Amino acid sequence: xxxxxxxxAQTALIPAMLIALVVYCGSTAWTIWVYMTSSRMLPTNNFxxxxxxxxxxxxxxxxxxxxxxxxxxVLFIALALALGFFLAVLxxxxxxxxxxxxxxxxxxxxxxxxxTGLAWRWLLDPTLGIAxxxxxxxxxxxxxxxxxxxxxxxxxxxAAGIWHASGLVMAIMLSGLRGIDQEIWKATRIDGIPAxxxxxxxxxxxxxxxxxxxxxxxATTVVRLYDLTVAMTNGGPGIxxxxxxxFVMDNLFERQNIGLATAAATSMLITVVxxxxxxxxxxxxxxxxxxx
Amino acid sequence: MRRYAKGLTAARLGIYAFLLISxxxxxxxxxxxxxxxxxxxxxxxQGNLLAxxxxxxxxxxxxxxxSACTGLSCDGIQVGFxxxxxxxxxxxxxxxxAGALTGYALSLWRPRGGAFLFGTLMAVxxxxxxxxxxxxxxxxxxxxxxxxxxxxxxxxxxFGLPTMTLIFRNYFAGIPLELIKAARVDGAGFWRIFGxxxxxxxxxxIVVAVILQVTGIWNDFIFGLVFAGRExxxxxxxxxxxxxxxxxxREYNVEMAATMLTALVPLTVYFISGRWFVRGxxxxxxxx
Numbered sequence: 025x026x027x028x029x030x031x032x033a034q035t036a037l038i039p040a041m042l043i044a045l046v047v048y049c050g051s052t053a054w055t056i057w058v059y060m061t062s063s064r065m066l067p068t069n070n071f072x073x074x075x076x077x078x079x080x081x082x083x084x085x086x087x088x089x090x091x092x093x094x095x096x097x098v099l100f101i102a103l104a105l106a107l108g109f110f111l112a113v114l115x116x117x118x119x120x121x122x123x124x125x126x127x128x129x130x131x132x133x134x135x136x137x138x139x140t141g142l143a144w145r146w147l148l149d150p151t152l153g154i155a156x157x158x159x160x161x162x163x164x165x166x167x168x169x170x171x172x173x174x175x176x177x178x179x180x181x182x183a184a185g186i187w188h189a190s191g192l193v194m195a196i197m198l199s200g201l202r203g204i205d206q207e208i209w210k211a212t213r214i215d216g217i218p219a220x221x222x223x224x225x226x227x228x229x230x231x232x233x234x235x236x237x238x239x240x241x242x243a244t245t246v247v248r249l250y251d252l253t254v255a256m257t258n259g260g261p262g263i264x265x266x267x268x269x270x271f272v273m274d275n276l277f278e279r280q281n282i283g284l285a286t287a288a289a290t291s292m293l294i295t296v297v298x299x300x301x302x303x304x305x306x307x308x309x310x311x312x313x314x315x316x
Numbered sequence: 317m318r319r320y321a322k323g324l325t326a327a328r329l330g331i332y333a334f335l336l337i338s339x340x341x342x343x344x345x346x347x348x349x350x351x352x353x354x355x356x357x358x359x360x361x362q363g364n365l366l367a368x369x370x371x372x373x374x375x376x377x378x379x380x381x382x383s384a385c386t387g388l389s390c391d392g393i394q395v396g397f398x399x400x401x402x403x404x405x406x407x408x409x410x411x412x413x414a415g416a417l418t419g420y421a422l423s424l425w426r427p428r429g430g431a432f433l434f435g436t437l438m439a440v441x442x443x444x445x446x447x448x449x450x451x452x453x454x455x456x457x458x459x460x461x462x463x464x465x466x467x468x469x470x471x472x473x474x475f476g477l478p479t480m481t482l483i484f485r486n487y488f489a490g491i492p493l494e495l496i497k498a499a500r501v502d503g504a505g506f507w508r509i510f511g512x513x514x515x516x517x518x519x520x521x522i523v524v525a526v527i528l529q530v531t532g533i534w535n536d537f538i539f540g541l542v543f544a545g546r547e548x549x550x551x552x553x554x555x556x557x558x559x560x561x562x563x564x565x566r567e568y569n570v571e572m573a574a575t576m577l578t579a580l581v582p583l584t585v586y587f588i589s590g591r592w593f594v595r596g597x598x599x600x601x602x603x604x
Contacts (some may be wrong), residue, residue, distance in 0.1 A: 028505060028506075029500075029505040030425065030427075033506050036417050036418075037421050037422070037427050037429070037430075037433065039414065039418075040477060044436040044437065045430070046431050048440050049436065050437075050451065052448070054450075055448070055601070066460065067454075080521075080524055114331050115335070117331055125335055125339060127590075130586075131342070131346075131586055131587075133343060133597075134582040134585065134593065135583065136535030136552050136582070137537065137580055138556050139552075139555075139578055142555070142556075142571065143345040146348065146349070146352065146568060146571070147345055152360065152365065152568070153556075156364075160364070191342070195594045195597065195598075196441075199594075199598065204320060214487075233451060240592050241597075244442050248444050248445065250538055251537040251538065254556065269444060272446040285446075286450060288446075289444070289447045289450075293378045293444065293447050296444060
């Protein structure tokens with residue numbers, strides 16, 4: 025009986041095992057292999073070692089993409105964490121209409137990046153968007169044309185990203201705040217410690233796990249950043265808002281340079297491993313400490 | 317009963333002021349999309365972005381739905397809507413079934429290779445899809461699945477597997493072992509325990525999984541673009557084609573109506589599901 029069930033369990037796992045071996049592991053290995061060949065339009069097995077890597081890091085489009093991802097990633101994660109945490113703290117002050125406010129802050133997260141990008145593109149339209157209103161009410165000197173300015177366009181993507189994800193951070197932080205022992209508040213109040221100091225020195229360290237979870241979620245969004253750019257700027261003006269995921273897509277399907285595309289994809293993979301592994305470690309340690 | 321703090325001090329006024337300004341920031345894009353879609357083009361060109369429509373009209377919505385052009389054809393975004401539904405229903409069902417079964421086998425039966433499988437699934441949940449795209453496209457064209465409805469459904473199932481397995485495994489791991497032991501004493505095997513005990517108990521997590529997958533698959537862009545093929549482009553891809561391939565004068569009202577239509581399904585899921593939506597994200601987020 026038990027042996028039969030064990031066999032059944034093993035059989036039930038065959039599809040998932042095949043997917044893991046062939047699709048996940050197989051694809052990753054294949055991508056890394058192609059990256060070490062001189063493949064362009066069609067894959068070849070002509071091994072060239074790390075030469076694609078050298079070509080990649082001499083490619084201006086890639087360097088702009090990588091830099092954009094760094095700027096976007098740091099600003100987006102930092103600002104969304106700050107805004108989301110602050111909103112959660114305010115909502116936790118026993119306010120009225122809590123449910124309504126929570127729904128308003130979180131609804132953008134349910135929508136796709138294509139929708140988000142198109143909405144923000146219209147809002148920031150340099151001729152008919154907010155720019156026009158600003159001019160009409162007298163801000164003649166201020167230019168609201170960041171969407172079409174090469175040195176500013178990345179910040180418009182950050183704004184749209186924050187709008188999309190801050191509510192998620194708020195929801196994660198709020199459930200963290202609600203899990204904090206009320207005794208801590210009583211104790212600090214008796215000691216006469218002001219609330220803001222309690223938040224910074226007691227509450228934030230206690231919410232390490234929530235911060236790690238929110239950061240991991242947003243970090244995966246950052247690396248996958250593609251739809252938002254496509255909808256909002258399509259990489260422009262010029263190549264000013266190109267991102268690595270788009271670089272891979274363009275080289276795979278339009279520029280027919282498979283070697284370069286897989287080299288870029290491999291770089292993305294290495295970056296993710298380098299960033300996510302320590303965060304996961306921190307999150308697991310926080311969880312382990314909490315359960316002890 | 318929640319007790320509200322009494323009295324309106326300066327500090328509380330500040331809290332409400334900040335919350336209201338934030339609420340305005342979050343609502344602004346939705347509001348602007350909505351009113352733009354209800355205006356005519358002359359009013360959009362001359363008027364104020366934030367002003368409500370003088371003479372509201374749903375002409376732009378009708379055009380967006382049934383006759384907006386994507387660069388190839390002029391059948392409106394309804395084509396994408398139907399494609400998205402056709403892709404979503406089997407993809408949601410298959411990914412949840414696969415995730416539930418795999419999560420169940422991993423959580424209770426300690427199968428051989430389980431640790432490897434679980435580790436791989438966890439890693440894949442973070443890896444950018446670009447790493448897999450080229451090999452999967454090659455594999456699919458080898459077996460003739462590229463640019464087809466079955467192809468895109470398989471892709472959604474395969475790449476939904478990590479998150480689905482993780483949430484079901486975590487849920488099943490919390491079910492008391494006594495229950496399963498008792499069932500085994502009664503002679504129930506792997507499949508009976510799954511069908512008669514685990515699945516009925518898993519209704520809450522199935523709801524969560526449905527919410528996650530419906531919004532996730534509806535909002536997908538990259539898989540639809542790469543694997544579905546022109547015939548089956550989902551709504552997000554059609555929307556982007558309508559907006560970004562328009563020639564001549566751009567019709568912002570039609571674009572915004574099409575955008576609203578594409579957002580409607582996830583927004584409905586969000587407002588109906590309420591706190592379940594948050595639970596879904598939390599379940600998908602707490603990996604391992």
